[in-house]
Amino acid sequence: MSLAMKLYGYWRSSSAWRVRTALAFKGLEVEHVPVHLVKGGGQQFSSEFVAKNPMAEVPVLELDDGQLLTQSVAILEYLEEAHPSPALLPREPLLRARVRTLVQIVNSGIQPLQNRVVMSELERGGIVADDWARHFIKRGLTAFEQQVARSGGAFSVGDAPSFADIYLVPQLFNARRFSMPLEEFPTLLRIEQRCYELPAFQKARPENQVDAEPL
Ligand SMILES: N[C@@H](CCC(=O)N[C@@H](CS)C(=O)NCC(=O)O)C(=O)O
Structure with a gap:
């Protein structure tokens, strides 16, 4: 089928x-x-x-x-x-903007600076790409943590899951791949734990995919 x-x-x-x-x-x-x-x-x-x-x-x-x-x-x-x-966006315009702010912190402020394509180019130029990646992940997660401390509830914005959480969870996984300590982001860790209580977040995990390899 x-x-x-x-x-x-x-x-x-x-x-x-x-x-x-x-x-x-x-x-x-x-x-x-x-x-x-x-x-x-x-x-x-x-x-x-x-x-x-x-x-x-x-x-x-x-x-x-x-x-x-x-x-x-x-x-x-x-x-x-x-x-x-x-819904994955709140109804109120201001809260929708808050969600999109968090999405862009990850989507334009972190992930493009630590993806494989950029890392390979940096290494070719003799730069220690892992240090570079850790710098930008820390910078972005720090901003995310501060923002969420103001606008968050059970999730990143309020008490319902949104795009913001969908961007946060894989970014935390990437941070761990770069061996980053995450204790300085207690709100983000709490939200991540809450997300993983939901079946959709479990289903989407890398290890649950058809093409998964040992982590
Ligand atoms: N802004 C794009 C980013 C897409 C992206 O960076 N994809 C990566 C994997 S996370 C990729 O396919 N990289 C190709 C490569 O590594 O050569 C999006 O949000 O979809």
Whole structure:
């Protein structure tokens, strides 16, 4: 049986993870199509995949009519508009802005500075890429922690899960991959724990994916 939508992703990709969580939260079934980002130099660079996403990145969401969506923010916004319930954005404009602020702290302030493509270029230039990554993760998580201390409740913004939590959880996983101590972010750790009580956040974890490898 072929499912309606396809998600091109990679088990350990934090950006694909965001989309997996949103899909699971909204109860949307997709066919997962693994794109191995490392094996054989990276399947994301195949001409077939680049035709789907010229940035050669996951995630790509292919809709049932073949339309392709890239960039996790655009995909999540699309899912929220096309499938509004259960909601992943609060109703009040100010709170929606707070969620989007947190999303961008991760999406533009942390992840692009520590992704594989940037790290490889830094290493080629003789820079210690892990130190660079830790610097920007710490900077972003510090801002996230301060913001959430003001606007958060059980989750990052108020008492319901939102896009902000969907961006936070994979970023904490990435921080641990860089062996970063996280005690200075107690609010974020508490929210992460709360997120993992929800089935959608469990389902989206890297180790629960069809292409998962030992962590
Ligand atoms: N801004 C993009 C970022 C996508 C991205 O960085 N994807 C990474 C995996 S997390 C990727 O596919 N990298 C390709 C590579 O490592 O060559 C989004 O939010 O979707």
